[in-house]
Amino acid sequence: MEAEPRQDRIVLNVSNLTTRFLTPRGTVTAVDGVSFSLAAGETLGIVGESGCGKSQTLFSIMGLLPSNARVGGSIGFEGQELIGLPPGEMNRLRGIRLALVFQDPMTALNPYLTVERQLCEVLEYHKGLSRADARAEALEALRRVHMPEPERQLRRYPHELSGGMRQRVVIAMAMIGKPALLLADEPTTALDVTIQAEILDLLAEQSDSGTAIVLVTHDLGVVARLCDRVAVMYAGRVVEQGPTRAVFHAPRHPYTQGLLAALPRLDDLASAGRKPIEGQPPDLLALPPGCAFSPRCPLADGPCREMSPELLSRDGGCAVACHHADGRGGVS
Amino acid sequence: MTADSGWRRLLRNPMAMAGLTVLGLILLLALFGPFLAAHEIDEVFWDRIGAPPDFAAGFYFGTDANGRDLFARTLAGARVSLLVGTAASLISLVIGVTYGAIAGYLGGRIDAVMMRIVDILYSLPFVFFVILLTVYVGRSLSTIFITIGAVIWLDMARIVRGQTLSLKQREFIEAARAFGATDRRIILRHIIPNLWGPVIISMLLVIPDAILTESFLSFLGLGVQEPNTSWGVLIGDGAQNMMETPWMLLFPGAFLALTLLAFNFLGDGLRDAMDPKE
Ligand SMILES: Nc1ncnc2c1ncn2[C@@H]1O[C@H](COP(=O)(O)OP(=O)(O)O)[C@@H](O)[C@H]1O
Ligand code: SF4
Ligand SMILES: [Mg+2]
Secondary structure, three states: OOOOOOHHHEEEEEEEEEEEEEEOOEEEEEEEEEEEEEEOOOEEEEEOOOOOOHHHHHHHHHOOOOOOEEEEEEEEEOOEEOOOOOHHHHHHHEOOOEEEEOOOHHHHOOOOOOHHHHHHHHHHHHOOOOHHHHHHHHHHHHHHOOOOOHHHHHOOOHHHOOHHHHHHHHHHHHHOOOOOEEEEEOOOOOOOHHHHHHHHHHHHHHHHOOOEEEEEOOOHHHHHHHOOEEEEEEOOEEEEEEEHHHHHHOOOOHHHHHHHHOOOOOOOHHHHHOOOOOOOOOOOOOOOOOOOOHHHOOOOOHHHHHOOOOOEEOHHHOEEOOOOOOOOOOOO | OOHHHHHHHHHOOHHHHHHHHHHHHHHHHHHHHHHHOOOOOOOOOHHHOOOOOEOOOOEOOOEOOOOOEHHHHHHHHHHHHHHHHHHHHHHHHHHHHHHHHHHHHHOHHHHHHHHHHHHHHHHOOHHHHHHHHHHHOOOOHHHHHHHHHHHHHHHHHHHHHHHHHHHHOOHHHHHHHHOOOOHHHHHHHHHHHHHHHHHHHHHHHHHHHHHHHHHHHHHOOOOOOOOOOOHHHHHHHHHHOOOOOOHHHHHHHHHHHHHHHHHHHHHHHHHHHHOOOO
16 A cells, blocks of 8 residues: 555554544544554654644554543554553553653653653563663663763753753653654654754664654654655545655645645745645544545545545555545646 | 752741641650659559649649549650551551552542442441440450541542542653553552652641540540540540649640641641642
């Protein structure tokens, strides 16, 4: 369906992942038939407006869903099926084989534990390390994320650190077990612009050392910089997916085109008129018939409002879910 | 809020510090009572029945209606009260905190069942319960411990459950789970340590409550047995001879009142120290 990564190094293989929430108002399908696979050292970007299911895709992979959630499909991780895995075995994988970096480092750290305790905690969940060994590994983990004065930071509490330093701690915690897969949910959104670049460099380094990364963001610039492949989500579905270059150079789905058109560009001084896509993403409890994007789509016609388009492979290793992706595709 | 500035605020609060000092003094008196008192608690002086304070003879607080040294007996009462207070705080800490944290953390049906049990224990007619126990188990200090212990942790369990429910929403709990922490680990490492503020404050409410309950039961004659004594027993005896021998009521009464006040001042000071908004 999409640009297949090299089969021998596949770390994650998500197939037809569907996550539903049972709510008093009805069933919300937050993730609807999402499929992708990821090889070691590869980075996949997931983009889309907020509420389109990016975070829930990550939480589904981590097995961190609330009790009203129902997951379907398959999540193959290092050859093991994660859906239906007993909680104890899932705990043994979390933090050591696969790790999650939260959006806001202000709230993701325990305010009452020193940096050293937080880092050592993760090791103690998984290995019975002695205090001294754990400390040595914690120090090493801080060095790997280029923390200034790592020995001193070990003794400090989260509130004594700047936002960027806290996110370094969070990434150090995620990387301390040397996971095969790192999931990052908007890891730079809560940070200053100047710090964002440093944190992204840090993720790129982790990827160079062979970690597979799924990076959720709504910043297409970040995707262009960091991601080998990109999946664009809308209303719980992947609407376009493929190698980042191909998708960004020739977006075929009107939603992707809209997202890219809204991007301010330095090389385009006439960009004053660039505007975001009009309207809002649909209420997941009241999806429009046919294509979920049709109420906002400039190309929508009769079939669009009746039949939901399937995600189909196109040339160039891309997959697009749009009735008009091939025909009148290149609107600009 | 940080722990450091909280402590500093507490140290600057004169009422709280006065409370702490009084409690320290009473603790010292209770611990070293046998060395400080000139007489045994059960030694009867036939020539001094209901005698007023006499420093020269070592009867600093006078004697009771049986001619026993009231100073020694008041300090013995302090030991009982502080013992009751310690037991109550241990029970609240161990049972109340664990119970509340588990109920709040697990939530759902388990939480509902656990909290209904608390409601039922809460609504038991307490004094009736004690009288039944004294009839079947007998009158003793351990009966008092059992009955106070059966209900004293309920408040703590409720407070801790409420706190846990709100802590559970915090992202660092979710983050800990994402790093592979088990439920047990999360409760022990991330929930309970973050509860210390409200737990200490409610301990400072629970302890005087337990001390007062013991005094009340002993006052009713349901508590500590002769020749051992407690403030409640002494106050009960004193109240009967209030007109002729007022010191018998005055000294144990003053100790009880001072202790309760001291706990209250300290509790208020701690609450203010931890909540700078007020
Ligand atoms: N516990 C839940 N119960 C019901 N709906 C939920 C729940 N959690 C998330 N959702 C819904 O799932 C959708 C996708 O959410 P999310 O993955 O967080 O979006 P985002 O792409 O912004 O990360 C949202 O519309 C949200 O309302
Ligand atoms: S299927 Fe139709 S409505 Fe949906 S994105 Fe394509 S053109 Fe627009
Ligand atoms: Mg999100």
